[in-house]
Amino acid sequence: MQFDALSIRNFRCMESAELLPAESVNCIIGDNASGKTSVLEAIYILGRGQSFRHSPLHQAIRRGDDSFTVRARISDGASRHRRVGAHHDKRQFSLKLDDIDNVSRFELVSAAPLQLIDPNVHRLLEQGPQHRRQFLDWGVFHVEPLFFPAWRRYRRALKQRNHALRHRYAKHDVLAWDGELVKQGELVDACRRRYLDYLTDLLPKSTHRVIGNGQLQLSYTNGWKGTEGLGVALASTLDRDLRAGFTQQGPHRADLHVAISSTKARDWVSRGQQKILTTSLLLCQAQILHLRRGIKPVLLIDDLAAELGESFRQTVAEEIIRIGGQCFLTFLDESLVPDALTSAQMFHVEHGRVRRAL
Ligand SMILES: Nc1ncnc2c1ncn2[C@@H]1O[C@H](COP(=O)(O)OP(=O)(O)OP(=O)(O)O)[C@@H](O)[C@H]1O
Ligand SMILES: [Mg+2]
Incomplete structure (x- = not known):
């Protein structure tokens, strides 16, 4: 392109x-x-x-x-x-x-x-999780066709559930959204995981010159606790959600962690290295898009x-x-x-x- x-x-x-x-x-x-x-x-x-x-x-x-x-x-x-x-x-x-x-x-x-790499690109490692989610989702969006429709439906259901929680609707009005939330949320998560595998395969080669022999580790937290699926997690925090007035777990809370030899990358590398590391992450996404979809962004x-x-x-x-x-x-x-x-x-x-x- x-x-x-x-x-x-x-x-x-x-x-x-x-x-x-x-x-x-x-x-x-x-x-x-x-x-x-x-x-x-x-x-x-x-x-x-x-x-x-x-x-x-x-x-x-x-x-x-x-x-x-x-x-x-x-x-x-x-x-x-x-x-x-x-x-x-x-x-x-x-x-x-x-x-x-x-x-x-x-x-x-x-x-x-199209992908932008600006002078503040290193902040990807320092800022809040929403920036890393955006980073991840740019790649997932272009590579996984199922992602965007699922994400859109998930966001819609989340908005309705949060509305019900905020306005103190009855419990069953809150629970009415859980089926859709779980179905779409788990699909979003599966797309992200698949994409992360591609990233994990490709990234070490392109960062070797920046971080030397330090081992680069990417880990992903899907936004909910436990291993029994989003449905179980949502049920376990329903009372807390009712008190807080919003949904506290789900793929909207996912994060991507970048570590080098088990130390958070932002604590390990210099500012310049942070910049080149994040630049490598973004360039890697460009390669994945080419490898998987034949598109050069x-x-x-x-x-x-x-x-x-x-x-x-x-x-x-x-x-x-x-x-x-x-x-x-x-x-x-x-x-x-x-x-x-x-x-x-x-x-x-x-x-x-x-x-x-x-
Ligand atoms: N709406 C506008 N109308 C006229 N000039 C504007 C407008 N918005 C921004 N500018 C001016 O455009 C100029 C160019 O900005 P730009 O950020 O593109 O510069 P740059 O070449 O990237 O500079 P730097 O090397 O400092 O990053 C600036 O002087 C800015 O004040
Ligand atoms: Mg400029």
């Missing part, structure tokens, strides 16, 4: 930019505040239907303008093309896929699998050089080349581009203007 052509209008500091990216590696180079991350953000919106920045999306409309538009042509490498677009005016945000207006994020995400890597010395930058660059597929990386300066990427397509960004290097 790749972006063949990209058009950006009135987005952040960019009035108008047209990019014809290479099908492999693209480096976007420019000073602070020139617009590098904004280029990645525009691509991300086309693949995910939302931004990775936390501010409301209407703030991305260029100051003084009424709307932004981002469009691209995507190709699956077998000369099948699709057109994707995102538009935000004063009233609303809408997504377009080919000639269909107002498509859902789900349709977009399925059409253009687009990688967006913002400020690779932040906190990474030359040899680690080189390691990541070699991994990117090995994986193949399309990748967009940003750098403050051309001198920071690792040797392995010097034949990449270069773009220079200056005050929101993007220029393709010859």
Whole structure:
């Protein structure tokens, strides 16, 4: 999967930019505040239907303008093309896929699998479990077709059960949701476990250069206690759920633990190593998607050089080349581009203007 052509209008500091990216590696180079991350953000919106920045999306409309538009042509490498677009005016945000207006994020995400590795990627190890669940579920979503429908139905049932608990409905109104919760929840769990096996198989090879001989261990907790299934676990904490007013167990509480030789990775490795370890995790997901579904996702890597010395930058660059597929990386300066990427397509960004290097 790749972006063949990209058009950006009135987005952040960019009035108008047209990019014809290479099908492999693209480096976007420019000073602070020139617009590098904004280029990645525009691509991300086309693949995910939302931004990775936390501010409301209407703030991305260029100051003084009424709307932004981002469009691209995507190709699956077998000369099948699709057109994707995102538009935000004063009233609303809408997504377009080919000639269909107002498509859902789900349709977009399925059409253009895309992964972001930003300068804070190491926080995956430090932050709360929801970030690691999101990490895991991105991979599960793309690789396990049964996952998303089950997850959606699980979330719906969980919402209803929590509503019943919060409003102190009778016990049987709470229990009415348990059948669906257990059926879908166990399916979600099975998909995650299968995916985790793929990750566990592939990961040690790509992290060896970062952590040396320390043994990398990934462990997953499914979000409920005991080994007798979600139904038994839910029954055992029903009274506590009734008191608390919400469902305390289930796959919505799952977590992924990363340890090196039995010590939590975040305590074991330096900040730079944490970054390269989490980057390896994300690159590994890209490989799994290729191995299992034949799809190479687009990688967006913002400020690779932040906190990474030359040899680690080189390691990541070699991994990117090995994986193949399309990748967009940003750098403050051309001198920071690792040797392995010097034949990449270069773009220079200056005050929101993007220029393709010859
Ligand atoms: N809605 C907007 N209208 C105009 N300019 C904006 C808008 N939103 C953000 N900007 C500006 O766009 C500029 C580019 O931001 P961006 O984050 O893309 O820079 P960058 O090149 O990634 O910088 P850095 O190297 O510091 O990460 C910033 O100066 C920011 O203030
Ligand atoms: Mg930036």
